[in-house]
Amino acid sequence: MKSKILLLFTCCTLTLLSHAIYAQDNDYYRPDSLRNENPVTEEKQPAENREVREKKPEVDFKQLPFIDRVRLGGSFGLSLGTVTNVNLSPMAGYELTEKLVAGVGLTGMYYxxxxxxxxxxxxxxxAFLMYSVVPMVNLIGELEAMNVETDTFTKYDVRKWLASPMLGAAYSQPVGGKFIKAVHFTVLYNFNYNNQLDDYGNNISPYASPFVFRITFL
Incomplete structure (x- = not known):
């Protein structure tokens, strides 16, 4: 009898416990009872304020003011030793077109x-013309007149003018200056070199050969 009562009590207890556990499980998995202890917040990236920059229209070359077409600079040469040769030549140029520059220069040389x-x-x-074939290569035509000392059959140390038509090319490296736009490493050929003689047949050109090398800033 006691065993039957104990068995009945055990069955009732297990039934009540199962109902309680089932109720807790329902409450736990009920959608409205879900708890986010560590809520994940989405990081919102700040909107970029991109300013629309209007591109400045390119100015037509023909509309450039006079001062923006002017080039100022010059060339120089220096040789020291048994032969001393100091050459200084200020120059000024003007851009006739985007590719063509015309200019003049003065030359002083001590030998x-x-x-x-x-x-x-x-x-x-x-006087010279410089034409840009490509941005870093220029063709150069030049006419130079130099006053030199020479000897004649009748008098010594007579001064005489020599005309030197020259043609050559230059490797140009831009420098971005307002008046000095580039450095030009120039090689010219003097077509009149062999005719620049005194009365005794000596060459009186101020240059040592028909090839003239210069470094020009213009």
Whole structure:
């Protein structure tokens, strides 16, 4: 009898416990009872304020003011030793087109040779055209007039003008200056070199050969 009562009590207890556990499970999985202890917040990236920058219209070359087409600079040369040769030539140019520059320059040159006992000063000027084939290569045509000292059959140390038509090319490296736009490493050929002689047949050109090398800032 006691065993039957104990068995009945155990069955009732298990039934009540199962109902309680089932109720808790329903409450736990009920959607409205879900708890987010660590809620995940989405990071919102700040909207970028992109300003629309209007591109400045390119100015037509023909509309450029005079001062923006002007180029100022010059060339120089220096040789020291048995033969001293100092060459300085200020230059000015003007951009006729986007590719073509015309200009003039003045030249002063001091020449001294210990071997030949020569001590002379040359002066003159030049006019030139420079055409850009590609951005870093320019063709150059130049006419230079130089006043030099020479000897004649009747008189020594007579001054004489020499005309030198030259043609060559330059490797140009832009420098971005307002007036000096580039550095030009120039090689020119003097077509009149062999005709620049005194009465005794000596060459009186201020250059040592028909090839003229210059570094020009313009």
């Amino acid at each position: 001294k040779s210990r071997y030949f006992g020569v001590n002379q000063f040359y002066y003159g000027g030049r």
